[in-house]
Amino acid sequence: MFSGLQVSAFLAWKSIQRGSKGTLALTIMIIALIFVNLIFLPSIISGVVENFNTQSIDFDIGNLIIEPREGSQYIENVTSLQKKVERIPGIAGTSPRIVAGVTYFYKGRNAASTLYGITPEDERSVTKIADHMLAGEFLSNGDTNAIIMGTTLAGEEGEEAGGLPSLQGVVVGDSVEVAYPNGEVRTYRVKGIYETQSFNVDTAAFVTGREMSGVLGLNDQASAILVKTDVNGREEEYKTELLSYGIQEEVRTYREKAAGFVDQAVQSFNIINTISTLVSLIIAIVVVFIVIFINTVNRRRQIGILKAIGIDQGIIINSYVLQVLFITAVGALAGMALAAGVTTYLTAYPLVFPGGPVYPVVEAPAVLRSIASLFAVSVVAGYIPAWQIAREDILTAIRG
Amino acid sequence: MIVAENLTRVYTMGRVEVRALRGVSLEVEKGEFVGIMGASGSGKSTLLHILGLLDRPTSGRVTVDGTDVLALSDHQRTLFRLNRLGYVFQDYALIGELTALENVYLTSLVRGAPREEYLRRSAGILERVGLADRMDHRQSELSGGEQQRVAIARALVNNPSILLADEPCANLDSQTSKSILDLFARLNEDLDQTIVMVSHEEWHKEYFCRVVTLRDGLIGDMAECRKERPPPGRTA
Ligand SMILES: Nc1ncnc2c1ncn2[C@@H]1O[C@H](COP(=O)(O)OP(=O)(O)OP(=O)(O)O)[C@@H](O)[C@H]1O
Ligand SMILES: [Mg+2]
Numbered sequence: 285m286f287s288g289l290q291v292s293a294f295l296a297w298k299s300i301q302r303g304s305k306g307t308l309a310l311t312i313m314i315i316a317l318i319f320v321n322l323i324f325l326p327s328i329i330s331g332v333v334e335n336f337n338t339q340s341i342d343f344d345i346g347n348l349i350i351e352p353r354e355g356s357q358y359i360e361n362v363t364s365l366q367k368k369v370e371r372i373p374g375i376a377g378t379s380p381r382i383v384a385g386v387t388y389f390y391k392g393r394n395a396a397s398t399l400y401g402i403t404p405e406d407e408r409s410v411t412k413i414a415d416h417m418l419a420g421e422f423l424s425n426g427d428t429n430a431i432i433m434g435t436t437l438a439g440e441e442g443e444e445a446g447g448l449p450s451l452q453g454v455v456v457g458d459s460v461e462v463a464y465p466n467g468e469v470r471t472y473r474v475k476g477i478y479e480t481q482s483f484n485v486d487t488a489a490f491v492t493g494r495e496m497s498g499v500l501g502l503n504d505q506a507s508a509i510l511v512k513t514d515v516n517g518r519e520e521e522y523k524t525e526l527l528s529y530g531i532q533e534e535v536r537t538y539r540e541k542a543a544g545f546v547d548q549a550v551q552s553f554n555i556i557n558t559i560s561t562l563v564s565l566i567i568a569i570v571v572v573f574i575v576i577f578i579n580t581v582n583r584r585r586q587i588g589i590l591k592a593i594g595i596d597q598g599i600i601i602n603s604y605v606l607q608v609l610f611i612t613a614v615g616a617l618a619g620m621a622l623a624a625g626v627t628t629y630l631t632a633y634p635l636v637f638p639g640g641p642v643y644p645v646v647e648a649p650a651v652l653r654s655i656a657s658l659f660a661v662s663v664v665a666g667y668i669p670a671w672q673i674a675r676e677d678i679l680t681a682i683r684g
Numbered sequence: 685m686i687v688a689e690n691l692t693r694v695y696t697m698g699r700v701e702v703r704a705l706r707g708v709s710l711e712v713e714k715g716e717f718v719g720i721m722g723a724s725g726s727g728k729s730t731l732l733h734i735l736g737l738l739d740r741p742t743s744g745r746v747t748v749d750g751t752d753v754l755a756l757s758d759h760q761r762t763l764f765r766l767n768r769l770g771y772v773f774q775d776y777a778l779i780g781e782l783t784a785l786e787n788v789y790l791t792s793l794v795r796g797a798p799r800e801e802y803l804r805r806s807a808g809i810l811e812r813v814g815l816a817d818r819m820d821h822r823q824s825e826l827s828g829g830e831q832q833r834v835a836i837a838r839a840l841v842n843n844p845s846i847l848l849a850d851e852p853c854a855n856l857d858s859q860t861s862k863s864i865l866d867l868f869a870r871l872n873e874d875l876d877q878t879i880v881m882v883s884h885e886e887w888h889k890e891y892f893c894r895v896v897t898l899r900d901g902l903i904g905d906m907a908e909c910r911k912e913r914p915p916p917g918r919t920a
Contacts, residue, residue: 291794
C-alpha cells in the first residue's frame with residue numbers, strides 16, 4: 285500500500301513551494317521574533333547571575349571561603365592552615381584576609397568603609413584585583429605604608445557622594461589617613477587605584493596583612509581565607525573535600541557566602557524570567573495560532589476538493605501539520621540566527637548594569653525549551669483548523 | 685449498478701426551505717451512458733452530488749453494486765470515491781497549488797501507483813484531452829475550457845468503474861466537446877464504464893443511451909435505453 289505520509293509531504297511541499305511567498309515569509313519572521321523574545325531576557329538574566337558569580341569569585345570571596353569557627357573572631361595558625369589547604373588537589377591558591385571597619389580621612393573629607401589586610405602574592409593567586417588597576421600598582425609583600433583603593437572609595441573631584449563612601453578625588457601618590465577601630469591612626473600613600481565593578485570591593489581598600497597585623501596586634505591570624513579552585517562550578521565537591529581533610533573552621537562556598545544578596549537577586553530575576561517567558565509563550569501561542577489558522581482557513585476550498593477526490597482527512601491534516609513543522613523549523617533557525625546576531629552585538633557592546641557590563645549568556649536548556657514550546661504550539665495551531673475544516677461537509681468546504 | 689430510490693434533498697436556509705429533489709428514483713445499469721438534462725435549478729447537480737457520495741439525501745436510498753453507500757462511514761465513502769468513482773465538477777474544482785499534471789496524478793499517488801506508471805498514464809490522458817502542452821500550467825494559467833479538461837482528465841485517470849460528470853463540456857467549443865464525448869463513448873464501450881453525465885445541449889443526446897430529464901426536483905421524463913447505440917454523428 286501507499287504511504288499516506290508521503291502524500292502529505294507531497295501536498296505540504298507543493299503548498300509551501302507555490303503558496304503565497306509573502307505569507308510564508310511573514311509567518312517565518314513572526315516565529316523567528318518570538319523565538320528571539322523567548323531566549324533574549326533569560327540570556328540577559330543568566331548574564332546578570334553569571335556576572336554576580338564571577339565577580340564574587342574573582343574579587344570578593346573566591347570559590348570557597350574559610351572563616352573562623354563559631355565564637356572566634358580570627359582564624360589561628362593561618363600559615364599552616366594555608367599549607368594544608370593548598371596541598372589538596374584541585375586547589376589553585378589561598379589568600380588570608382584581615383578585615384576591619386575603618387574611617388578614611390582625606391583633605392578634610394572622611395568615609396567609613398572596609399579595609400582589608402592581605403598578603404599581596406597570595407591575593408594574586410586567588411583574586412583578579414591586581415589585573416584591574418586603573419592607576420598605579422598593586423601592593424607588594426614588602427609594602428608597609430602603601431594602600432590601594434577602590435575607584436568608588438577614591439571618588440572623583442566634585443562628585444556628589446550619593447550615599448556611597450567616597451573621598452572625592454584621591455589619586456595615586458596622595459596620602460590618606462586611616463583610623464582603625466582600636467583607635468590607632470596611620471597615614472598611607474596611595475599606591476594604586478583599582479576598578480573591579482564589584483560593589484563591595486570598589487568601596488574598600490587594601491593594605492598588607494603584615495601592616496594590619498602590626499596595627500591590630502595580630503599574629504598569624506586572619507578574618508578569612510579565600511580559596512581558589514582550578515575550575516568553577518564544583519565548589520560543593522571541594523567543600524566536602526576540604527572538610528574531609530579535617531579543617532575545623534567554617535567552610536562556605538561563594539554561593540552560600542553571598543546567599544543573602546545574590547540568591548535573593550537571582551530569585552527575583554527568576555520570577556521576572558518566568559513571567560516574561562510565560563507571557564512570551566502566550567503571545568507566541570496566540571500569534572502562531574492566528575497566522576496558521578488564517579492560512580489554513582484560506583485553503584478551505586482546497587481541503588474540500590481533496591476530500592472530494594478521495595483523499596483521506598488524515599492525509600490532509602498531516603499535510604498541514606507538516607507544513608507547520610517546516611515553517612516552524614525554518615522560523616526557529618532564523619530565530620537562532622537572529623538571536624546569535626543580537627547576542628554577538630550585546631557581547632561586543634554589553635549592557636551596563638550596576639554590577640558591571642552584562643554579557644548575554646544563552647543557555648542550551650532555555651533554547652531547547654523555546655524550540656520545544658514553539659513546535660508544540662505550532663503543531664496544535666496547525667492541527668486544530670486543519671482538523672476542523674477536514675471534518676466539515678465536503679460541499680460546504682468547496683463552496684468556501 | 686446504481687440504484688437511487690425516492691431521493692429528496694431539502695436545503696434549509698434559515699426559515700426558507702429549498703426542495704432541490706422531491707423524490708427521485710433512478711436505476712443505472714452497469715455500462716450505461718446516461719444523460720441527465722433539465723432546466724437550470726432543476727436539481728441535476730444535487731442529484732449527481734448524492735450519486736457521487738459528496739452529499740447525503742434528506743431521505744431515500746442509494747446503492748451501488750448492492751452496497752448501501754449511505755450506510756458507509758466517512759472514511760469508507762472517501763475510499764469509495766477514490767477507488768470507484770471519477771467525478772467532474774461543474775466548477776472544475778482543481779487544486780490551485782498544483783500543476784495540471786499534478787492535479788491529474790494526485791489520486792494515483794494516493795492509490796500507491798508506481799511513479800513511472802502514474803506519470804505515463806496522467807500524461808497520456810492529458811494528451812487525449814488536448815493538453816499535451818499545458819501539463820505544467822497551474823489553474824491560474826489555464827483557460828476555463830482547459831481547466832475543465834484537466835478536471836475531466838483527473839476524473840478519468842484511474843479508469844473508474846463509474847464516471848459522474850457535471851456539464852463537462854459547458855466551457856468547450858463544439859469541436860472540443862465532441863472529442864471529449866467521443867472519448868467518453870469509447871471508455872464506455874471499451875471499459876464498460878458506467879457514465880452519468882449532466883448536459884444542457886440537445887445534440888449530446890445522440891451519445892446517451894438514454895436521457896433522464898429533471899423538472900423541479902422530480903423526474904419529468906425517462907426514456908428507455910436504446911440498446912443499439914448509433915455511431916456518434918460526424919457533425920455537431
Ligand atoms: N447549498 C445550497 N443551499 C441552498 N440551496 C441550494 C444549494 N445548492 C443548490 N440549491 C438549490 O437547489 C436547486 C437545485 O440546484 P442544482 O445545483 O442541483 O441545480 P442544477 O440543475 O444543477 O442547475 P444548473 O443547471 O444551473 O447547474 C436550486 O434551486 C438551487 O438554488
Ligand atoms: Mg448544476
